[in-house]
Amino acid sequence: KVGITSIWGGAFHHLDELYRLGAGGKFDYTNWHYYVDEDQAVPTNNDPYRAGDDHVVTQLRYLQYLSEVNGVYNFPIWVTEFGYRYCGENLKAQYTVKCLEAFRRSGIVERHFYYDGNSTNDTISLIYNNPQGVILARTTAYWQFAAHASSCPAWNSAVDGANPLPPLPAARYNARVGNPGFEEQSREGWYGTYVICTSTKYSGNACAHVIGGQPIEVRPESVRTGQLESERFPVEANRLYEITGWLKVAASTDNVRVSFDINYWNGVNYLKWGGPYNYYGLTVTDKYPGGWRRLRQLAYAPSSATAMSLAFNLHQSTMGPTSAQFWMDDIAVRALDFAVTGSTLAVTPTAVDAGSVEYGTARTVSFEIYNTGPTPLAGTISTNRPWLRVDRSSVQPDGQTVRVTVDNSIALLSSGTHSGTVTVQTGVGMRTVGVSFTAFRTDVPQEPAFAVTDAGVYPIPFKQSATFAYTCTVPHDSAVIKVYDMMHRMIKTITVNGGPAGRNTIVWTGTNDAGEQVASGVYWYTLEVKRGSDRFTHRGKTARAR
Missing domain, CATH: 2.60.40.10 (Immunoglobulins)
Structure with a gap:
């Protein structure tokens, strides 16, 4: 069978990138080294079931998930290394059996290999020289390993995988990173030595662009020349997220990297900061499709965390290159429930x-x-x-x-x-x-009394049309114009429903009710304005000269 080079620690992006680069179907299993970032001061922190980024069941499920989101299901995993060096024999034995049970009950671990150490007295081994000089001492972990193998001599993925151990709980909602795609071409939500770029972006209208410049920090092996960091955004403690995004890195040589830090906060106080275990950053991305490399990482918010922030730093070797830059776009921190479904x-x-x-x-x-x-x-x-x-x-x-x-x-x-x-x-x-x-309303104004003034008509004589006008102190219900000829026969009625306070006008186009143009001559009219029981009537005359 063909396997990939091992994924060690938190470098899960390696598997996702292989799929994105078109390697799917060209390997038969995922090769994984499971190690915790061992805490020598507090050995119990090395428990593989302890809630955190090192949680063995969650890491296993995440590797499976990365195949699933790339369209590959039930893809086997080989655990080609695992072990504990600094926690003593009793805890080492407990943790080894916990790992074996997680592997067995996952239903997808096809093979596992305990790490055999790098010297004859390496305490990570199941058999090693102890300090008293007893050669090849069988340890407590050895006997526990052997007992587990005897009790479960053959693993059946269908049976064992029917009752897998649960991963850590997902956040209830996705976190809200401020200005995740810089679509409005604003610096809101981020600070650092960057500019908004609209010409090079992964999607949408814009992205952030960091250009290496004056040193921010000088180290023996590298110089930090650019920085991009988000403002704090709320997260749920004891919940699981996935961080995704896109980065494009360009430089004249490969002696450059963009480091990635996940920072946790309680209010304004730091709780934890730093990059994922064994994740050393991204280098020049020109070999990736479109020059963009996908960022992908699980993140478990610790128990007292109220917020998270993300930081990206550009590091250049003291040996060069002389110039380097990176672009970042579409950062997201989403609830990781391992569902291969769309948005909700x-x-x-x-x-x-x-x-x-x-x-x-x-x-x-x-x-x-x-x-x-x-x-x-x-x-x-x-x-x-x-x-x-x-x-x-x-x-x-x-x-x-x-x-x-x-x-x-x-x-x-x-x-x-x-x-x-x-x-x-x-x-x-x-x-x-x-x-x-x-x-x-507290200051209800007193409405003025109903009154109509300045009623009249213009021009006199008119040729094409006449305009009747009046001023009313309040809004009113209707206004009616009636036009009479010299024999006092009504020839035209114009009704307007509703009218505002102030100046009002009504136009007569010189036609009778049958739509025929009236002849030249003198005409009488009445204007009647009504508001409820109030009414105003004005009489006057006009003339037409055709």
Whole structure:
């Protein structure tokens, strides 16, 4: 069988990249070295079932998931190395058996090989020289390993894999990285030595571009010349995420790398920072499709974490190159539930009440959009009322807080309860949020009394049309013009329903009720304006000269 070179520690991206480079179908199993980043000071932290990035079941499931998202299912894994060096024989034995059980019950580990050490007295081995000089001492771990082999002499993937151990729990919702794709060509959400680039990007309108410049930090072997770091964004403690994104690295030689750090925070205090175990960064990417390399890494937020931030640093060798740069686009931190499905849309709450909003004022409320799937959301946010507006009209890839403003300076409502709807439309479905408010007014102005002034008609005589005009102090129900000939026969009626306060005009085009043009001569007219039981009547005359 053909296997890949081993994935060691947290370098899971290696498997994903092989698929992306077209190597799928050219190897028969995933080759994996399982090691924890051993804590010599606190040996119990090396437990393979301890919640953290080293959790053996979660790492196994993630390797399986990386094949699944690339269209390959039930792909076998060979664990070609695993072992414990610094935790003492009793814990070493316990942890070895825990690993064996995780491998057996996964249903996909085809073979496993305990690491046999790199010298005759290497304590990681099952048989080694002990400090007392006993040659090839069989250790506690040896006997436990042998006992497990005796109790489970043959593994059946269908039977053993029917009851796998559970991975760590996924976050309930995707994290919201600020400005993940730089689509609005803004620096919001990120700081560092970068610019917005619109000419080179993985997708959309723009990306971040870091150009190596003056040294930020000098080390014996390298110089840090560029930095890009996100602002803190909320995460759920004791929950599992996957970090993805795209990077393009360019330099005149390969003596350059972009390191990747995952930083956890409790409020404003650091909890943990640094790159994934055995993940040393990305170098020049010109051999990848389009020159872009996919970032992919699982991340488990520790127990007191409230926030996460991501950092990317450009390192150049002290031996060169003289120039280097990288681009970054479409960063996402999504809930890792190992579902190979698309994005999912949820909103909460589905109804919000802005409370009492005074006439002429506004109030803002909010609701949440969540994406719990592994792919980004896309869509629009709209409202059905002119007095209802949202702060952003597009759906962000991993959800967002939507701020909704109820504007009673547009509605101009003095009383009553009123409602509208915000619609979130995406490719995976639609959700609606009802928004309501109660209007009130404390300084209700006294409306002027009904009165009509400055009534008349112009021009006199008219040739094509005559304009009747009047001024009314308040909005009114109707205005009626009646035109009579010299024999006092009514020849034309014009009715206008409703009219505002202020100056009003009504045009007569010189036709009678039958649509025929009237002859030259003198005509009488009446103007009647009504508002409820109030009415005003004006009489006058005009003339036509054709």
